[in-house]
Each structure stands twice: as structure tokens, then as C-alpha cells.
Amino acid sequence: MKIKLYLVALGALLLSGCSQPMAQAGVQSGGGGTIEAINHTKWAINHFSVDGQSGIDIIGPYQGGGGGCCYGVPSKWQPGMTVRIDWETGVGDMDGFPGFDKRDEYLAWEKKMKAQNKQHSAVVPVPDYTGQKTCGITVHFMPCDEVKVTTSCADYRRPGYPIKDPIKMTEPKVCPQ
Template structure:
């Protein structure tokens, strides 16, 4: 297993850590190889901006990245306000109980012969993820990850 270095200049390119969330859950926090992606990512949104992620000049088979993240409820439904502290604390505890910690090590796709621009992680239903170092916009036909932004969670996730 080969882990990639972060924030090191490389001829292949360096850039920010971004995310696209294809789920109805919030991504409360995430990191790639321990480097923070910074922003909370709401359902069906993109964001991030953590610095920096770079790759070696040449891609090699076996390159991976470790993605750690916390997902949770995105709705503020039932928020009692702050006036009644006990009600607020009970609501906060209920919301925090829904948070889930995740960690996956995934292959880094081959980028040889391509420009690289940091890394983008796609959070998919069933706690699946995909990553890319592509410089293309997700709206561009050349962008390598094709899943629609709004994806429904299946009733049963594959094991």
C-alpha cells in the first residue's frame, strides 16, 4: 500500500481538498490522509477548501488515500431554540447520536498524462466514496466521476 504525501510541491500538481456530497446526510467533517477538508458539506452540495494535496509526478499502481469523515443529520427539525437550555441539550444529544464515523482507504485513479488539481472526494450512498485528482469541473463531460448529485439511499446497502 502506497500513501501519498500532502502539501508537497510536485510537477503533477497540487491543490485544495474538495468534496461533493451525493447523499441526504451532512458531512460534518472530513480529511484525506489526515489533512482536513475544512467545510461542513450539506446534503447534495459541494465544498471544502482545505490545503493542500499533491501527488507524485508519476502515478503508480497501488497508490491509495485514506478518507475519514463524520456524517450526520442535516435537518434542524425540532430545534427548540436556546431559551430553554434543557430542551436544547436534549435536542443536541439526539442530533449527535445520529453522527457516524467512517474511514476508508481507496485507490487513487491513474492520473498519468493528465493535469492534477488537488483532490475531490465524492460521498455516495451506502457510505461509499470515490476520489479524483481531475482538473475538470464536475459539470464538464470530461470529469471522470459521473454519478448524479442527488442519489437516493437504497433500502438495503450492499455489503
């Protein structure tokens, strides 16, 4: 019973916080929703945020996820609107995992895996959503540490979704600077 009450209270707290960032900024929201992501790369997205709000999930290579509550864009799009995306990439597999019972081997493996993590940050434009319903924000992690965002309510790979890139993209040998 205590666990159930705790979960109900936690859910209410999370939901009540959904409108806070926009309210604190004095901006009227044009439509709220979650922070979602689509990972088009071979790297895992260990964590990510949009304007400091967590996307919550770890996202494996060539997968989608997220679910951070909540993100609302201003009711009116303005030219030059941007969002800041911060994220960490890492190895997306468990190759060489020795098991937890081999402590020294595990610690060496863990150190090797963490050494491959990289921190990234990008400020990206928010596409014009004038006259459209908005549903939070979806971040697309692309090869060469590029990022695209959309506020579209359509689902990825469905008609009307504005980002058409395939989920499985190959990173070029040399990325543009």
C-alpha cells in the same frame, strides 16, 4: 489595522503550509490544489480528511464544499495508489430545533442529534492520472458510505469530469456489504 495584519499573516502561514506534506514525505508533487468534496447523500458531512489533511468545510446534503489547503499527488501515478478518507456524517437538517433560549429542550435536542453522528473511514484507489494535469483531490461521498476520488482539474458536471454520478442519489434500503 491589527485585524488586517493578523489576516495577512494567517493567509501567508496557510499558503506556506500547502506544500509541506509532500515535501516531508520526500515525494515530488505532480500538481497541487485544494481538497474538495461532493456529497451525493442525504447526510451532512460534519468533517472529513484525506490522508489526515482536513477538508475544512461542513458539507450539507447534496452539496459541494471543502477548500482545505493543499493537496498534491505524486508526479507519477503508480498502480495500487490509495488515499485514506476519514469522515463523520450527521443529520443534515434542523428539524425539532427548540431554540437556544429553551436550554433543557435544546440540550435534549443536541444530544439526540449527536447520537446520530457516525464515524467512517475508507481506503480508496486513486484513479490513473498519467498524462493528465492534476488539481488537488475531490472526494465524492456516495450512498452506503462509499467514496470515490479524482484528481481531475475539470469541474463536476462539466465535460471531461470523470465521475458522472448525479448529485442527488437515493440510498438503497439495503447496502451491499
